[in-house]
Amino acid sequence: MQSRAAATYQRAFQFIVLMGIVSLLADMVYEGGRSLSGQYLALLGASGTVVGLTAGIGELIGYGLRLVFGYLSDRTRRYWLLTILGYGMTVIAVPLLALTNNWPLAVGLLMVERLSKALRSPAKDTLISYAAERVGAGKGFGLHEVLDQVGAIAAPLLLTGVLAFSNSFQLAFGLLIIPGVLCMAVLLTARRQFPQPADLIGKTPTLSTTGFSRQFWLYMIGVTLFAAASVDFALAAYHLQQQCIIASAAIPALYALAMTVDAVAAFGFGFLYDRIGLYALVGITALAALSTPLLFSDGFLMVIIGIVIWGGVLGAQESILRAAVTRFAPLERRGAAYGLFNAGFGISWFVGSACFGLLYDISRPALIGVSVVLHLTAVLVLWSVARR
Template sequence: MTASHDRTTGETAAGRPAGMRPWRFVVWFGTVSLLADFVYEGARSVTGPLLASLGASALVVGVVTGAGEAAALMLRLVSGPLADRTRRFWGLAIAGYVLTVVSVPLLGVAGVLWAACVLVIAERVGKAVRSPAKDTLLSHATTVTGRGRGFAVHEALDQTGALIGPLVVAGMLAATGGDYAPALGVLAVPGVAALALLVWLRSRVPDPEAYERRAVAAGATAERTPAPAPAGRLPTAFWTYAAFMAATTTGFATFGVLSFHLVQRHLLAAAWVPVLYAAAMAVDALAALATGWLYDRHGPVVLAALPVLTALVVVLAFTDTVAIAAAGVLVWGAASGIRESTLRATVADLVPVGRRATAYGLFAGVAGAAGLAGGALIGGLYDVSIPVLIAVVTATQVLALVLLTATRAGRR
């Protein structure tokens, strides 16, 4: 006997979207992200040298890459509410991936500086378009798999692509004598594969929200299902949580500042910086898996590790001892893994389904503003006094712990 099928929800009689179990959906969606990260992290690893080869100054490189990162975060303030309003989560996710997959290979053959700058920013806009919709689609399946574990597995696969992409581009540049066209052109292959897999996934699971509807109806998520907020409003606990994230992000040093210290203090040759970055990405993936599992067992208290690691980064990484500074970079990788996985899982636990993409967009906007402020703060204090920098970052992380405690109280 075959299961009956509801064409509206894509559910079988067993109550799950036809053709795929929740864990399979998470893994396949993670594979899409792996392939996409292969593409855009491969390109981002050489953005600076590529723009310089077209005549860009350090100022131009800084402005363009900074504008790209700002676009990737701040534009989610628009794409998040748009996803909730239109309910076209799959359409926005696919459109965002298309923009990235098309922009990267064209970057290798741009030929003129202005066109390359436009493509660098366009790739980041693609991330802004897709991310709230993608995270919302993923959040439905993680209702069943466990929020922490589901987002953690997705992040681990994502970071696998972030590790492979730069290494492939480096190998192509070495093989072609520094020719960017074939080095970035080869990234079209995983890009096309990512789009094909995404379209296939949509055909198999047209309505991922069915995962969550079934789980809630069965009472499987009673402890984690957020209470409905008043119409048009997000829960108070979400805003407290966003403040926690802003405080910890303000003290989070960027890899650019860490690598600047390593090279300027002659602790590491520039050629070895990408190797250390790759090691940090491996730690990122492991930390995401570990904290995701712990989150599902113990809840948001696990996030208390993030402010501790954030403060530890500046204590270790800004020393003048190679081994200790390198350890600081690996701690930075662990903190990044928590930031990219478990932080997103908690948003899904705090916000009801109908407002979730909006929440992800607002969360990213707050992160973008805090990241910009933190970058200026840490960069400025680095030039003044490293002990003062450490003291200020530690103070921001103490504040973050207080806000996390308030979030837990509000959630209860």
């Protein structure tokens, strides 16, 4: 019996690694594309308003529609199909930007990429959650996030080199077809080797018509408060530029630093979550309240500390927040739960970011105060969930 459990653990770990490699390669495609999209749209003649609306509407599509596709994945039970379709749309749409010669077509392809993210995310997270429960939900999602972030860091750096040598956006976008093809190859391998990932936890999901528990909805309130309190890096970068705290060329390096901290923190916080549960999330949310005052200070060292904390909190978002959903959502409702989770988090983040942008122009202390109050309110809600 013990050897069988060990073998199942090993297979679950292998599945998480395979899906992590899929995310790594997919991140090289779409994070690489997103790192070039703003300046590429400008070259094609788009205005600043178009670029801003493209980013905002894209995020609403990418998060808001996850609610729909989450319910669809549970209704159809076609988790693999939705995951494959979603990744397939991504690896086609982004490299096709190399063939565009006007900004409306480029915007359309960027919207397709965001739609593909919404299509696959609830189904993909559901598949990963089955294996993560076997190895430890925090550890499983943390490992997946580490591999995911390798692609998010590598692609922009590689494309920077391509542009430096060729000065060709078409070549840069076109080269993204390579990790795209590799992504689909690894994904189809995972599908062939693990046709039923739910078997990894020894349970077969069945259709259910019951709703979610009160604890799940309390958790969602805490998550939405957490998301609304979080500041986007774009606004922090704007502050650095406006206050001349650091040279403009060095700002992307700070983002790379945050992404590196993200990758390391995701795995570490994942282990912590498996040991002490939701109390880990309570502590991280309290820590997150410190990041906003630091990010919007006028001191270089304070900003660096804020960037490190912000990156660590981002790692927790991608590991612990996703892992905790498995505590409240039964197997048969997991896709819908992840759809609700992602939609609620994304929309709250969007609303919060928009409000913080307005507050920055009015009063920096007001921005900091609102963010801290929202974070501390989220701490109280998550604490109540953890105690129960």
